[in-house]
Amino acid sequence: MSPGAPRRTLPGLLRPRLRRVDLLVALLLAALGFGAAVQVRSTHQLSALGASRPEDLVRILDDLSGRDARLRAEVEQLTAARQRLADGDDEDAALQEARRRGQVLGVLAGTVPATGPGVLLQVEDPTRAVRAEVLLDALEELRAAGAEAVQLEGRGPGGAVVRVVASTWLLDEDDGVLVDGVLLRPPYAFTTLGDPGTLASALAIPGGVVDTVARVGGTATVRSSDALRVGALRPLDRPRYARPAPGG
């Protein structure tokens, strides 16, 4: 760069000379090396936390506090969940409640037998004049009167019994009535569970079931009882399309 050769070069800088100012230079450089080494070491040791400024430390502390609060809430949540799971009594209670509901729903759905007070409605039909619509009227009347479980029995030849549920259907046949695909031949017998007085009076009202059967040439007799048994069952059909809605 410069036209004249430099008076001193790098080796010249490093050539040993000993004056007071040289000692001072050496001292300063030693201090520099010392400080740099100490700083590097402390940076690694303290992971920069010790050298941080107060405002940085406050921010770090804030972050840690927030994190601490979040983790604390999570711990509480998980502890409560564990407590619920570990609480055997609670689980048993839930199971019993589920069983109880299952029984109640089973009575309604016709999947479990049922006993209780009710009425026995017997329909004699020697002339085959009682058609499906008469039986359907009788069912509607019983339901309106609060019947909780009903089975319909055909006591004629090849007697069969059908549990009556929400989806039950009736169809006329030559020698009887087809109920849910089962042929019932007269006489017919409705075993109905419910309040005997209400059911009996509902069947006996003028123009009601008893009158109707008598008009077409049959006879209907109602007998109240304190202990009837609806033993006919129907298989539990799994719904093909409907699914329980969440949150129900």
Place this chain on the structure above:
Amino acid sequence: MIPALALVLGVVLGLVLEPTVPAPLQPYLPIAVVAALDAVFGAVRAQLDGIFDDRVFVVSFISNVLVAGLVVFLGDQLGVGGQLSTGVVVVLGIRIFSNAAAIRRHLFRA
């Protein structure tokens, strides 16, 4: 030769003695080190330029460290210590780079 040996000796001492930096000095030590490095690079460049002077080096070294520390101290008092530290480091870094470039041109002619 002696300054280089002294530098190495200081590094070794720092590593061996493992001193802890006093808390009040902790924000200033890194700045002081960078300022001293700037002085050293300037000295090497001056040596190569043939204008090196012992006294100038000693004075510039000490004043560099003091001014850098003072600026950071002032920044701390004014509540902008972090930003001023960054500023000092940037300025000194630029100087170190330009000095290093001059040294490179001297040594490699490029």
